[in-house]
Amino acid sequence: MKMNDVKQEWKGFFSYMEGYDAIEQYKKVSFTMEIIIIDNIFEGISIDSESENAFNEPATVKGFIDEAKMSFIMKYPCAYFKDNHGKMILDHSTKHPDIHYLGFFDDTKTQITGNWEMTVYEERYGYDYLEDVLNGDFEMRRTNQNSIW
Secondary structure, eight states: OOOOSEEEEEEEEEEEOTTSOTTTBTOEEEEEEEEEEETTEEEEEEEETTTTTTOSSOEEEEEEEOSSEEEEEEEOSSEEEEOTTSOEEEETTSOOOOEEEEEEEOTTSSEEEEEEEEEEEEEEETTEEEEEEEEEEEEEEESOTTSOO
């Protein structure tokens, strides 16, 4: 079933896994995502508790929905990192790497669990590539239960 002009709000968390310091691993960061769906393709914004005070604008999301899954790419306004004291430092001269999310619906189609992945470094090595990839888990629940599905 195709959805048209459906606005949805999702709330959840993401966590860091491989590639992060032990203190950051498994830390849950809450977020809210608002999307508008047209023909099962959506666009929207996402605000998370970790970066909400750092940027003047929210992250953008673009993706698609099918019967069993949701896939989207999140883009922050610019690159950022945490310094040795945990303070967020913005790098406006550098584009933030795309963050690829893939999640699967539960039976009620109101909850999604899945993984995210971000390639932070890529170098050609002969015929192959050497990559540094960060990843983690995410979970989110649709908050406006009266939306058409």
